[in-house]
Amino acid sequence: MSDEGKCEVCNREATQKCGGCHVVHYCSKEHQKADWKKHRKVCKPFKILNDEKLGRYLVATRDIKLGEVILQEPPLIWGPTQVTVPVCLGCGTAIKEDNYKPCTKCGWPVCSEICEKSPSHIPECQYTVSKGSKVCISTFGTIHPTYQCITVLRCLYQKQFLSDIWKKLDRLQSHCEERKISGKYEKDRIMVAQFILGFFKLRNIFTEEEVLRVCGIVTINGHEVPLTTPSHVAIYESTSMFEHRCSANCNKTFTDQGSILIKCGTHIKKGEHLSICYTDPLWGTANRRHHLYESKFFWCSCERCTDPTEFSTYFSAMRCQNGNCTGYLLPPTFIINNVNEKLPDWKCNKCSSVSSAHHMQDLLDRIGQDLQDLPKGESRAAKDFIKTYEKYLHNNHYYLTDVRFALTQLMGHEDQRGLPGLDEDDVELKARLCQGLSKLIQILAPGETRMRGLVLYELHATIAELGRRGGDPHQLTFALHEAKKVLQEAAELLKNEPACLQEGKVYKQALKNIKEIDVVLMTLHTNIGSSPS
Numbered sequence: 328m329s330d331e332g333k334c335e336v337c338n339r340e341a342t343q344k345c346g347g348c349h350v351v352h353y354c355s356k357e358h359q360k361a362d363w364k365k366h367r368k369v370c371k372p373f374k375i376l377n378d379e380k381l382g383r384y385l386v387a388t389r390d391i392k393l394g395e396v397i398l399q400e401p402p403l404i405w406g407p408t409q410v411t412v413p414v415c416l417g418c419g420t421a422i423k424e425d426n427y428k429p430c431t432k433c434g435w436p437v438c439s440e441i442c443e444k445s446p447s448h449i450p451e452c453q454y455t456v457s458k459g460s461k462v463c464i465s466t467f468g469t470i471h472p473t474y475q476c477i478t479v480l481r482c483l484y485q486k487q488f489l490s491d492i493w494k495k496l497d498r499l500q501s502h503c504e505e506r507k508i509s510g511k512y513e514k515d516r517i518m519v520a521q522f523i524l525g526f527f528k529l530r531n532i533f534t535e536e537e538v539l540r541v542c543g544i545v546t547i548n549g550h551e552v553p554l555t556t557p558s559h560v561a562i563y564e565s566t567s568m569f570e571h572r573c574s575a576n577c578n579k580t581f582t583d584q585g586s587i588l589i590k591c592g593t594h595i596k597k598g599e600h601l602s603i604c605y606t607d608p609l610w611g612t613a614n615r616r617h618h619l620y621e622s623k624f625f626w627c628s629c630e631r632c633t634d635p636t637e638f639s640t641y642f643s644a645m646r647c648q649n650g651n652c653t654g655y656l657l658p659p660t661f662i663i664n665n666v667n668e669k670l671p672d673w674k675c676n677k678c679s680s681v682s683s684a685h686h687m688q689d690l691l692d693r694i695g696q697d698l699q700d701l702p703k704g705e706s707r708a709a710k711d712f713i714k715t716y717e718k719y720l721h722n723n724h725y726y727l728t729d730v731r732f733a734l735t736q737l738m739g740h741e742d743q744r745g746l747p748g749l750d751e752d753d754v755e756l757k758a759r760l761c762q763g764l765s766k767l768i769q770i771l772a773p774g775e776t777r778m779r780g781l782v783l784y785e786l787h788a789t790i791a792e793l794g795r796r797g798g799d800p801h802q803l804t805f806a807l808h809e810a811k812k813v814l815q816e817a818a819e820l821l822k823n824e825p826a827c828l829q830e831g832k833v834y835k836q837a838l839k840n841i842k843e844i845d846v847v848l849m850t851l852h853t854n855i856g857s858s859p860s
């Protein structure tokens with residue numbers, strides 16, 4: 328890659344660019360080598376730009392390949408989520424009566440001596456010691472309001488004592504004005520700011536506005552990290568610059584140590600915006616938009632939100648109930664930019680009959696309630712739900728998709744017999760569900776790899792099982808080759824998932840299964856003489 332610029336080392340005319348970021352120039356390989364120790368810390372395949380609507384956002388400075396790790400960084404700050412049961416302030420896991428001891432200095436519960444000495448715990452420990460009396464927490468397992476202050480307090484500590492981290496936090500978006508309008512600012516003022524300033528006696532150090540700005544920084548930039556039970560929240564520097572899209576081209580995961588890892592989920596071209604999905608990509612459009620507005624204070628108008636059919640998947644559509652009509656109802660748009668604005672009426676794409684938005688919402692709420700009440704872990708109940716509601720919902724509807732995903736993860740795992748315990752129809756049903764879901768996820772959320780990885784893992788098992796049932800070694804050989812291909816794709820999608828989470832465990836199992844399939848294929852090859860590759 329060559330193009331004119333000044334050498335990063337000697338400032339002479341240079342025609343070579345760094346292959347990692349395609350931003351920095353060098354006049355020679357020697358100068359590139361000499362600069363690498365410094366440049367590697369900032370060498371990323373993106374640059375930060377600014378726009379009136381998005382604020383800062385990231386753009387690829389070169390083509391980025393599917394699966395490439397774009398960014399890995401440790402948190403600037405981490406702490407408990409705003410609403411939480413008491414957790415250890417050293418490691419973030421839930422505290423129970425029998426697994427804690429109060430910190431000897433400040434009284435906040437921790438789960439071990441190591442956690443008491445954790446650098447993460449210093450801020451609240453130091454502020455508690457300074458105020459002159461220990462904290463006493465004696466109820467566990469239920470939400471404890473005192474913890475609301477911890478993550479904000481940890482940021483404020485950076486402001487007072489650690490200016491390097493604070494400078495990075497201070498640059499982040501806080502949406503104070505929007506939070507004032509929504510009432511969230513006032514709620515944080517009473518629940519967090521007044522508590523922090525009063526309880527820790529910090530009125531001489533921080534103003535209420537300063538605390539409230541930090542509340543905003545945590546709300547807008549905090550990522551829920553599922554590595555602990557319950558999850559904790561963490562703020563990352565460069566990751567905070569990723570814009571949101573409902574069909575994002577990047578996805579995030581975490582390392583076992585708590586760093587965030589952003590991976591490329593599609594083939595990204597130089598100049599494309601880099602995006603992650605701030606919400607659940609498998610929610611319907613109205614719910615995603617509402618959630619983004621409530622939590623991040625913007626109305627999404629990405630290409631998926633502006634297309635009511637969601638790329639012709641009809642993910643939010645209802646079946647027309649007008650006589651024998653086979654059409655689907657959708658509103659002409661899901662784009663409303665005001666909480667008080669109502670969605671327009673829904674219209675059938677075949678017979679043009681109209682249903683009020685209120686009626687459709689009522690129907691969706693009732694089905695949603697049934698979904699919530701569905702007994703967890705019972706494939707029979709899930710199948711009944713699908714049978715009842717496929718009469719009302721488009722086949723790809725998000726409620727059906729939700730239940731189908733659960734079903735793929737349940738069927739064949741409900742008892743000791745595993746997949747061999749299912750009758751043939753059920754194995755075939757599970758295979759069809761997995762195939763359908765994998766396709767749908769690829770269209771709606773191409774960057775989403777975790778869920779597709781889990782679905783493909785289940786799919787490989789059904790392909791192998793159906794091959795085994797055929798009883799014919801040639802058929803089995805063919806099926807195992809197919810299963811192996813699907814499994815390799817699943818492993819590729821899950822390879823960066825942390826070992827402590829279900830996805831990481833499935834990844835490990837996938838690698839084991841690939842080896843086992845190879846052994847069976849070898850044996851089949853020896854017996855029937857077909858190629859093992």
Ligand SMILES: C[S@@+](CC[C@H](N)C(=O)[O-])C[C@H]1O[C@@H](n2cnc3c(N)ncnc32)[C@H](O)[C@@H]1O
Pocket residue numbers: 380381382383384498499500502547548567568569570571572623624625626627628629
């Ligand atoms: C984590 S920050 C992202 C970085 C931010 N743009 C900045 O300059 O600091 C999230 C905020 O960025 C803006 N944003 C992100 N994605 C957006 C989108 N698709 N449409 C509109 N605003 C968006 C919203 O203001 C949102 O609250």
